[in-house]
Amino acid sequence: MARATQEPRHPALLTGADWAAFGSRGKEAYLTGFIAGAAAEQVRANAATSGQSSDSSAVSTGAVAKLLAARDLRFSYAPSVYAAQLDDFYWWENHRAVPIVDAMISINRRMKQP
């Protein structure tokens, strides 16, 4: 019998409603993945800019560690820090429809401002 199923949404499209349903462990896991992915993408983008490989072959743990040591990671704060900021952000009902990725970019930009 055919059964209606809901397509799983891409993690990048999750919103504040999903954030509220995560629970603290889910939030931590999501943000850990987000921060790791962002670091990898930053390494890849740096390699592409400097004329090296533009694909994921440029990504290495060592390259991430260098950025970490230089305090040059774009998303540099711990998951718990971003979690607290997102909790604040999504407390406002009119923010709930904003994708978590967009909220993270916005929050991170604000936090990075000297």
Place this chain on the structure above:
Amino acid sequence: MPVTRLVALVAGVIFVAGAAPAQEQVATTKTAMRPPTFTPVSNEMLLGARKVGTNWLTFGRDYTNQRWSPLRQITSANVRTLQLKWIYQTGISRLGSFETSPVVVDGVMYVTTPYNTLMAVDARSGRQIWRYEYKQSIASPIYCCGPNNRGVAISGNTVYMATLDAHLVALDAKTGNVAWDVQVADPEAGYSETMAPLIIDNMVIVGISGAEYGIRGFVRAYDKSNGKQIWNFYTLPDKGWEGTFATHTNDGDDLKRDIAAEKSAMTQYGDAWQRGGGSVWMTPSYDPDTHMLYFAVGNPSPDLDGSVRPGDNLYTESIVAIDAQTGEYKWHYQEVPHDVWDFDATSPTVLVTLKNGKKAVAEAGKTAYVYVLDAATGKLIRRSDEFNRHENYFVQPTPEGVRMLPGANGGSEWSPPAVNPTLGYMYVLGLEQPMNYITHSAPLEKGKLWLGSAFKAVPGEQQYGTFTAIDLNTGKRAWQVKTEQPMIGGALATAGNVVFTGEGDGHFNAYDARTGKQLWTFQAGAGCNAPPVTYTLDGKQYVAVACGGNFQLGYPLGDAVLVFALPGGK
């Protein structure tokens, strides 16, 4: 005889003899004004600070944290004539809550500002001697409650400052040159420092803040000569964090906890101590006789969601005693097990001797009670009368909101109280802020977000402040003054039976320590929301206070340190 007095005498003789014009004698006096001496601060000076009124050598003036001075030149009889002597404006480019408690050593005053600028100032004239602007190691440190700093510690010729990005910096007290700089914890994991460090023997002691971001709090000792860590005490134990699942506070109030739900959550959240908060906001008190170090531990993390941190959440919301030589645990007293109201123990501990000779540790909680504990055992001797009202105490939030007192700010916030040991009174700053405690599904409201919490001020309800004398020997309120705005900042008590404190509207006030009668006030133009200090120079008593407001409570910001003394004379 102090040089300035000698010069004045000589100049006076010349003037009488008509040998020099008056203008010249003034110039001579100014030129000959004694330069700062930069006296090295010895351990003996720190240990003996209680009996010597000249200086203000550490955050709480001496190891008891009583903020009590034996000086008695300014008294309840003459304080009405107190005059402004000088103002020092820090000139910092970014204002914030100005919470510094100046340290004063033989004519040199050390002042810190928001964002960790540190200045040495001539305490006689207000002239800046040197200035150090700390460069944060990350572009934008994160911190709860503003970019605050509450002061320095000093030992030998070195002055110590803890920073917003969780560093501890040692500087040459004469020049402001950095001697060493260590990272205490990772600022990008939410750790920050706002407290004034404490010197004990060869150690500089700091606590950590950041419980709003899932840190694991601690108190730590560093070698004051090189910044190497000596010991560490985590404010969240890795074993026994859940405690006894207390249904009531140690002083008898029902916490209305769902113990069954908490116990069942232990499987999933039994490791919550790893990120369970427990900031140490304020400088500890210390008993050199027993080597016991006493400090208050703040809220668990997350602040208001107890479902992910089952158990009592030890040692959050507690007074803790440890051995200052080793960091070894001695005892704790938890004011609020499993707190979901943000009733931090933030105000610093104060070591007192009661009339019966027993040493006690007193702390003014955000719960609006003063807890008086046996300093040897941590056993509750008494809980004081309430110094702010209670309504729906320990209620759970609802979507509609429940009116609750005290509000999320207390009770007493971080404000250090003062003690008059002769009277046995503790002077406590309080906030009367009725709040609605609401769940996160509350409808959108425009306004200031308070740490993402579900506490909202009740619209239209009056907020005000209290300044209360608590008799530590009985727990009774000896007197209470009501102020127009909630109180935050700190107090100073002196042997002249005067107690000083400031208000958010810029008033800096003196009260009769015995009765609470207001004796004097001065309008500073910005909130006087910092702890006052007092000291002497050339035999003259001065009172200093930073008046730069408080951003959390919306009090006018500024950057001035004001210094007062009686008119005329030396």
